[in-house]
Amino acid sequence: GESVGLHLPTLSVQEGDNSIINCAYSNSASDYFIWYKQESGKGPQFIIDIRSNMDKRQGQRVTVLLNKTVKHLSLQIAATQPGDSAVYFCAETFLAAGNKLTFGGGTRVLVKP
Amino acid sequence: DTGVSQDPRHKITKRGQNVTFRCDPISEHNRLYWYRQTLGQGPEFLTYFQNEAQLEKSRLLSDRFSAERPKGSFSTLEIQRTEQGDSAMYLCASSSLRDTGELFFGEGSRLTVL
Numbered sequence: 196g197e198s199v200g201l202h203l204p205t206l207s208v209q210e211g212d213n214s215i216i217n218c219a220y221s222n223s224a225s226d227y228f229i230w231y232k233q234e235s236g237k238g239p240q241f242i243i244d245i246r247s248n249m250d251k252r253q254g255q256r257v258t259v260l261l262n263k264t265v266k267h268l269s270l271q272i273a274a275t276q277p278g279d280s281a282v283y284f285c286a287e288t289f290l291a292a293g294n295k296l297t298f299g300g301g302t303r304v305l306v307k308p
Numbered sequence: 309d310t311g312v313s314q315d316p317r318h319k320i321t322k323r324g325q326n327v328t329f330r331c332d333p334i335s336e337h338n339r340l341y342w343y344r345q346t347l348g349q350g351p352e353f354l355t356y357f358q359n360e361a362q363l364e365k366s367r368l369l370s371d372r373f374s375a376e377r378p379k380g381s382f383s384t385l386e387i388q389r390t391e392q393g394d395s396a397m398y399l400c401a402s403s404s405l406r407d408t409g410e411l412f413f414g415e416g417s418r419l420t421v422l
Contacts, residue, residue, distance in 0.1 A: 227409030229410065231413075232378055233318075236415075237416075238312075238399055238413035239399070239413070240413070243419055244410060248403065284351075286350070286409075288409045292364075293356055293365065294409060295341060295353045296351070296411060298352070
């Protein structure tokens with residue numbers, strides 16, 4: 196299959212452990228922040244989002260934390276599974292500007308059995 | 309399958325040729341976006357439509373690139389006189405007008421310019 200990224204930062208994690216992926220964003224005016232997962236040969240898939248007026252949001256096995264003071268976003272994956280192996284991208288958007296996304300650099304997550 | 313579909317999935321062409329990609333968004337989505345992704349990078353915004361109107365174009369979209377969405381449904385992205393630097397994955401995404409940041413992406417069209 197297609198390789199999404201050959202020179203990305205890589206996080207290796209043991210199956211069942213928790214994963215934490217970090218991202219720095221650039222625009223203090225952004226009002227939505229989103230995490231996407233991209234598997235090899237596929238388009239990005241939405242995981243979870245968070246509004247700028249929140250600092251934490253939880254989904255199924257995932258938690259996103261937002262620190263606007265230092266423009267930092269993180270994604271926590273609980274009990275990481277082999278199917279979580281992928282490249283993860285953070286993105287920011289300003290809804291009044293047409294909801295177009297600005298993506299950050301990706302992080303490859305490799306889950307070891 | 310009612311997701312975003314893109315065609316062709318792969319295109320190999322010689323430098324100087326024209327190529328066209330098609331995107332069929334999720335049917336009730338008003339907004340349609342084109343992104344470009346190169347290996348090791350996140351997707352980069354190219355342009356977007358709200359219904360049939362093209363509302364914004366990135367400076368990445370040179371004069372050789374043109375996108376249309378004539379009836380507010382499917383969209384085409386044409387690249388004229390392709391260059392090797394155009395080799396990339398071209399991703400299409402769609403969204404509704406509701407207040408959310410979520411875009412639904414297609415699987416992409418991989419372009420290789422020889």
